[in-house]
Amino acid sequence: SQQGEEDPQALSIQEGENATMNCSYKTSINNLQWYRQNSGRGLVHLILIRSNEREKHSGRLRVTLDTSKKSSSLLITASRAADTASYFCATDAMPPGGYSTLTFGKGTMLLVSP
Amino acid sequence: DAGVIQSPRHEVTEMGQEVTLRCKPISGHNSLFWYRQTMMRGLELLIYFNNNVPIDDSGMPEDRFSAKMPNASFSTLKIQPSEPRDSAVYFCASSFGGTHEKLFFGSGTQLSVL
Numbered sequence: 001s002q003q004g005e006e007d008p009q010a011l012s013i014q015e016g017e018n019a020t021m022n023c024s025y026k027t028s029i030n031n032l033q034w035y036r037q038n039s040g041r042g043l044v045h046l047i048l049i050r051s052n053e054r055e056k057h058s059g060r061l062r063v064t065l066d067t068s069k070k071s072s073s074l075l076i077t078a079s080r081a082a083d084t085a086s087y088f089c090a091t092d093a094m095p096p097g098g099y100s101t102l103t104f105g106k107g108t109m110l111l112v113s114p
Numbered sequence: 115d116a117g118v119i120q121s122p123r124h125e126v127t128e129m130g131q132e133v134t135l136r137c138k139p140i141s142g143h144n145s146l147f148w149y150r151q152t153m154m155r156g157l158e159l160l161i162y163f164n165n166n167v168p169i170d171d172s173g174m175p176e177d178r179f180s181a182k183m184p185n186a187s188f189s190t191l192k193i194q195p196s197e198p199r200d201s202a203v204y205f206c207a208s209s210f211g212g213t214h215e216k217l218f219f220g221s222g223t224q225l226s227v228l
Binding site for chain 1: 118147149156157159162169170172205207214215216217218219220221222
Protein backbone atom coordinates (compact mmCIF):
# COMPACT_ATOMS: atom_id res chain seq x y z
CA SER A 1 0.00 0.00 0.00
CA GLN A 2 1.11 3.58 -0.61
CA GLN A 3 2.56 5.27 2.47
CA GLY A 4 3.18 8.72 1.01
CA GLU A 5 0.77 10.67 -1.13
CA GLU A 6 1.89 13.74 -3.04
CA ASP A 7 -0.20 16.78 -3.72
CA PRO A 8 -0.83 18.17 -6.27
CA GLN A 9 -0.72 15.38 -8.84
CA ALA A 10 0.39 17.90 -11.46
CA LEU A 11 1.78 21.42 -11.30
CA SER A 12 2.45 23.84 -14.14
CA ILE A 13 4.44 27.05 -13.57
CA GLN A 14 6.60 29.58 -15.40
CA GLU A 15 10.38 29.72 -15.17
CA GLY A 16 11.50 31.78 -12.21
CA GLU A 17 8.47 30.92 -10.09
CA ASN A 18 8.63 28.74 -6.99
CA ALA A 19 7.14 25.24 -6.96
CA THR A 20 5.76 23.64 -3.81
CA MET A 21 4.85 19.99 -3.55
CA ASN A 22 3.38 18.31 -0.50
CA CYS A 23 3.54 14.79 0.84
CA SER A 24 1.37 13.20 3.49
CA TYR A 25 1.98 9.83 5.11
CA LYS A 26 0.26 7.57 7.59
CA THR A 27 2.69 5.91 10.00
CA SER A 28 5.76 6.89 12.01
CA ILE A 29 8.88 7.20 9.93
CA ASN A 30 12.64 7.07 10.33
CA ASN A 31 13.21 9.53 7.51
CA LEU A 32 11.55 10.98 4.45
CA GLN A 33 13.27 11.33 1.09
CA TRP A 34 12.50 13.21 -2.11
CA TYR A 35 13.42 11.87 -5.54
CA ARG A 36 13.16 13.26 -9.06
CA GLN A 37 12.40 11.26 -12.19
CA ASN A 38 12.87 12.62 -15.67
CA SER A 39 10.80 11.02 -18.40
CA GLY A 40 12.11 7.58 -19.32
CA ARG A 41 14.82 7.62 -16.67
CA GLY A 42 15.45 6.22 -13.23
CA LEU A 43 14.83 8.11 -10.01
CA VAL A 44 17.47 10.44 -8.62
CA HIS A 45 17.79 11.11 -4.91
CA LEU A 46 17.42 14.80 -4.03
CA ILE A 47 17.32 15.19 -0.27
CA LEU A 48 16.69 13.24 2.95
CA ILE A 49 15.20 14.62 6.14
CA ARG A 50 15.23 12.63 9.36
CA SER A 51 12.30 12.35 11.75
CA ASN A 52 14.01 14.61 14.31
CA GLU A 53 14.66 17.36 11.76
CA ARG A 54 12.19 20.06 10.78
CA GLU A 55 13.83 21.74 7.81
CA LYS A 56 16.64 21.08 5.38
CA HIS A 57 18.14 22.96 2.45
CA SER A 58 20.12 21.87 -0.58
CA GLY A 59 20.80 24.49 -3.23
CA ARG A 60 17.41 25.66 -4.54
CA LEU A 61 15.59 22.93 -2.61
CA ARG A 62 13.98 23.38 0.76
CA VAL A 63 12.28 20.51 2.56
CA THR A 64 10.17 20.73 5.69
CA LEU A 65 8.86 17.94 7.87
CA ASP A 66 5.99 18.12 10.36
CA THR A 67 5.78 14.78 12.14
CA SER A 68 2.74 15.88 14.16
CA LYS A 69 0.81 16.36 10.93
CA LYS A 70 2.63 13.52 9.16
CA SER A 71 3.43 15.77 6.24
CA SER A 72 6.37 17.16 4.30
CA SER A 73 6.81 19.80 1.64
CA LEU A 74 9.38 20.29 -1.09
CA LEU A 75 9.99 23.83 -2.31
CA ILE A 76 11.96 24.49 -5.48
CA THR A 77 12.88 28.15 -5.73
CA ALA A 78 13.51 30.07 -8.95
CA SER A 79 12.46 27.12 -11.09
CA ARG A 80 14.04 26.36 -14.45
CA ALA A 81 12.79 24.47 -17.48
CA ALA A 82 15.28 21.73 -16.55
CA ASP A 83 13.34 21.15 -13.31
CA THR A 84 10.52 19.63 -15.38
CA ALA A 85 10.15 16.10 -14.01
CA SER A 86 8.10 13.97 -11.64
CA TYR A 87 8.89 14.34 -7.95
CA PHE A 88 8.32 11.55 -5.45
CA CYS A 89 8.39 11.43 -1.70
CA ALA A 90 9.49 8.20 -0.08
CA THR A 91 9.07 7.24 3.54
CA ASP A 92 11.48 4.97 5.39
CA ALA A 93 9.43 3.20 8.03
CA MET A 94 9.27 -0.06 9.90
CA PRO A 95 5.77 -1.55 9.99
CA PRO A 96 4.82 -3.65 13.06
CA GLY A 97 6.36 -7.10 12.77
CA GLY A 98 7.90 -6.23 9.43
CA TYR A 99 11.11 -5.03 7.86
CA SER A 100 12.21 -1.46 7.41
CA THR A 101 11.16 -0.46 3.93
CA LEU A 102 11.14 2.57 1.63
CA THR A 103 7.70 3.28 0.20
CA PHE A 104 7.12 5.75 -2.64
CA GLY A 105 4.13 7.92 -3.36
CA LYS A 106 2.70 8.29 -6.85
CA GLY A 107 4.45 11.58 -7.48
CA THR A 108 3.82 15.13 -8.57
CA MET A 109 4.40 15.93 -12.23
CA LEU A 110 6.02 19.38 -12.51
CA LEU A 111 6.07 21.30 -15.78
CA VAL A 112 8.17 24.45 -15.93
CA SER A 113 7.56 26.53 -19.02
CA PRO A 114 10.19 28.93 -20.40
CA ASP B 115 31.43 5.29 -11.44
CA ALA B 116 29.00 4.04 -14.10
CA GLY B 117 26.08 3.91 -11.73
CA VAL B 118 23.56 1.08 -11.50
CA ILE B 119 23.46 -0.77 -14.80
CA GLN B 120 20.37 -2.62 -15.97
CA SER B 121 19.82 -4.74 -19.03
CA PRO B 122 18.03 -4.95 -21.30
CA ARG B 123 16.57 -1.43 -21.60
CA HIS B 124 13.55 -2.75 -23.44
CA GLU B 125 12.07 -6.23 -23.60
CA VAL B 126 9.12 -7.29 -25.68
CA THR B 127 7.98 -10.86 -25.26
CA GLU B 128 4.94 -13.05 -25.69
CA MET B 129 2.78 -14.33 -22.90
CA GLY B 130 4.16 -17.53 -21.43
CA GLN B 131 7.78 -16.79 -22.20
CA GLU B 132 10.51 -16.53 -19.59
CA VAL B 133 11.95 -13.08 -18.98
CA THR B 134 15.22 -12.35 -17.19
CA LEU B 135 16.17 -8.87 -16.10
CA ARG B 136 19.71 -8.08 -15.01
CA CYS B 137 21.29 -5.59 -12.68
CA LYS B 138 24.79 -4.55 -11.71
CA PRO B 139 24.80 -2.38 -8.57
CA ILE B 140 27.31 0.33 -7.77
CA SER B 141 30.54 -1.15 -6.51
CA GLY B 142 30.69 -1.06 -2.72
CA HIS B 143 26.95 -0.84 -2.25
CA ASN B 144 25.68 -3.73 -0.15
CA SER B 145 21.92 -3.28 -0.52
CA LEU B 146 20.06 -3.97 -3.74
CA PHE B 147 16.40 -3.34 -4.48
CA TRP B 148 14.03 -4.36 -7.27
CA TYR B 149 11.07 -2.04 -7.88
CA ARG B 150 8.26 -2.16 -10.42
CA GLN B 151 6.58 1.01 -11.73
CA THR B 152 3.17 1.23 -13.38
CA MET B 153 0.78 4.12 -13.89
CA MET B 154 -1.88 2.44 -11.80
CA ARG B 155 0.17 1.29 -8.82
CA GLY B 156 3.18 3.60 -8.91
CA LEU B 157 6.49 2.28 -7.58
CA GLU B 158 6.27 -1.02 -5.73
CA LEU B 159 9.11 -2.72 -3.91
CA LEU B 160 9.41 -6.32 -5.05
CA ILE B 161 12.41 -7.54 -3.08
CA TYR B 162 15.57 -6.30 -1.48
CA PHE B 163 18.89 -7.90 -0.68
CA ASN B 164 21.43 -7.02 1.97
CA ASN B 165 24.93 -8.43 1.51
CA ASN B 166 23.54 -10.71 -1.25
CA VAL B 167 20.92 -12.21 1.08
CA PRO B 168 17.20 -11.67 0.36
CA ILE B 169 15.75 -9.79 3.32
CA ASP B 170 12.19 -8.98 2.33
CA ASP B 171 10.45 -10.56 -0.66
CA SER B 172 6.91 -9.84 0.50
CA GLY B 173 6.39 -7.61 -2.52
CA MET B 174 7.03 -10.36 -5.05
CA PRO B 175 3.63 -10.79 -6.73
CA GLU B 176 3.56 -14.57 -6.96
CA ASP B 177 5.61 -17.68 -7.56
CA ARG B 178 6.15 -16.70 -11.17
CA PHE B 179 8.63 -14.10 -9.94
CA SER B 180 12.05 -15.01 -8.56
CA ALA B 181 15.17 -13.01 -7.81
CA LYS B 182 18.75 -14.00 -7.15
CA MET B 183 21.93 -12.27 -6.15
CA PRO B 184 24.78 -14.75 -6.63
CA ASN B 185 27.44 -12.17 -5.80
CA ALA B 186 27.84 -8.54 -4.79
CA SER B 187 27.98 -7.29 -8.36
CA PHE B 188 25.07 -9.04 -10.03
CA SER B 189 21.37 -9.70 -9.56
CA THR B 190 18.61 -11.12 -11.72
CA LEU B 191 14.83 -10.89 -11.64
CA LYS B 192 13.11 -13.68 -13.51
CA ILE B 193 9.47 -13.98 -14.54
CA GLN B 194 8.34 -17.41 -15.68
CA PRO B 195 5.84 -17.65 -17.28
CA SER B 196 5.25 -14.00 -18.13
CA GLU B 197 1.74 -12.51 -18.40
CA PRO B 198 0.46 -9.26 -19.96
CA ARG B 199 -0.20 -7.81 -16.49
CA ASP B 200 3.54 -8.01 -15.81
CA SER B 201 4.09 -5.21 -18.32
CA ALA B 202 5.80 -2.38 -16.43
CA VAL B 203 9.12 -0.64 -15.93
CA TYR B 204 11.36 -2.62 -13.61
CA PHE B 205 14.00 -0.69 -11.69
CA CYS B 206 17.00 -1.91 -9.82
CA ALA B 207 18.52 0.32 -7.15
CA SER B 208 21.41 0.04 -4.75
CA SER B 209 22.51 1.77 -1.57
CA PHE B 210 25.43 1.78 0.81
CA GLY B 211 25.48 0.63 4.40
CA GLY B 212 22.53 -1.72 4.42
CA THR B 213 20.08 1.13 4.71
CA HIS B 214 17.18 2.47 2.72
CA GLU B 215 18.83 5.88 2.53
CA LYS B 216 19.81 7.50 -0.72
CA LEU B 217 19.01 4.84 -3.27
CA PHE B 218 20.75 5.00 -6.64
CA PHE B 219 18.47 3.81 -9.43
CA GLY B 220 19.28 2.27 -12.77
CA SER B 221 17.58 3.43 -15.95
CA GLY B 222 15.07 0.61 -15.79
CA THR B 223 13.85 -2.15 -18.08
CA GLN B 224 10.65 -1.43 -19.98
CA LEU B 225 8.90 -4.82 -20.21
CA SER B 226 6.01 -5.42 -22.58
CA VAL B 227 4.30 -8.80 -22.50
CA LEU B 228 2.00 -9.30 -25.46
